[in-house]
Amino acid sequence: MNTTARVTVIGVGNDYRRDDGVGWAVVGRLAERVGMHPLPGGAVLVRCDGDPARLISHWDGADLAVVVDAAHAHPGQPGRVHRLELDGGRLARADSATSSHGLGLGDAVELARVLNRLPRTLIVYAVEGADHSPGTGLSAPVQAAMESLTEQIVDRITQHHGVDGRWDDP
Numbered sequence: 001m002n003t004t005a006r007v008t009v010i011g012v013g014n015d016y017r018r019d020d021g022v023g024w025a026v027v028g029r030l031a032e033r034v035g036m037h038p039l040p041g042g043a044v045l046v047r048c049d050g051d052p053a054r055l056i057s058h059w060d061g062a063d064l065a066v067v068v069d070a071a072h073a074h075p076g077q078p079g080r081v082h083r084l085e086l087d088g089g090r091l092a093r094a095d096s097a098t099s100s101h102g103l104g105l106g107d108a109v110e111l112a113r114v115l116n117r118l119p120r121t122l123i124v125y126a127v128e129g130a131d132h133s134p135g136t137g138l139s140a141p142v143q144a145a146m147e148s149l150t151e152q153i154v155d156r157i158t159q160h161h162g163v164d165g166r167w168d169d170p
Contacts, residue, residue: 007043007157008062008119012050012069012105019078019129019142023047023068026125029150040161052108056117064160065119066153069105070142071126078130079141081149086122123156125149 009030011023027045046058050069059065071082086109105124112118127149130139138146 006062007040007064007066007160008046008059009043009066009153009157010046010048010055010058010068012048012055012067014049015136016134018131018133018135018137019127019139020070020132021136022070022127022129022138022142022146025138025143025146026068026150026153029146030153033150033154040157043157050105052105052111055105055108056112056115059112059119059122060117062119064121064157065123066156067105067122067124068149068153069124069126070129070132072132073128076128076130078128078139079145080128081145082124082126082128084124084126086118121160125153 009027011025011027013021013023015021015024024047027047031045048054048058055067059067073080073082109118109122127142127145129142
């Protein structure tokens with residue numbers, strides 16, 4: 001069990017653009033889950049607007065960084081989750097999903113690679129949205145994906161730390 005590794009979960013988005021808030025919603029749900037129990041390995045939960053410099057500062061020094069962001073895909077399927085992993089210092093894209101932000105994750109990864117500030121493992125979950133108009137609240141398919149994705153992240157973090165069971169286990 002690796003108890004010194006740091007895990008960072010970064011929710012990227014904007015709560016006031018409906019489905020663009022999925023990253024923040026996942027971080028909020030994770031915070032609710034842990035309640036009074038600390039996350040393994042000194043894990044931290046962060047909300048970020050997607051600025052490349054801020055992303056790098058949040059994952060700097062992390063053994064595992066998990067980033068959750070809204071995505072646009074053509075053709076789109078609201079609620080579909082794309083999982084991207086760092087591959088040779090660059091994000092491997094298996095499909096046409098892109099961040100809902102202009103500059104963002106790809107730029108942050110490239111800059112961090114050049115500056116030697118990438119986490120050991122970087123996993124990105126991009127959730128296709130249905131509604132990015134002004135307002136609050138997630139669409140039904142994105143809400144459902146958020147609930148399932150939260151469980152996947154819990155499983156990934158506990159697996160990363162060799163923990164049997166959930167975070168509240170002694």
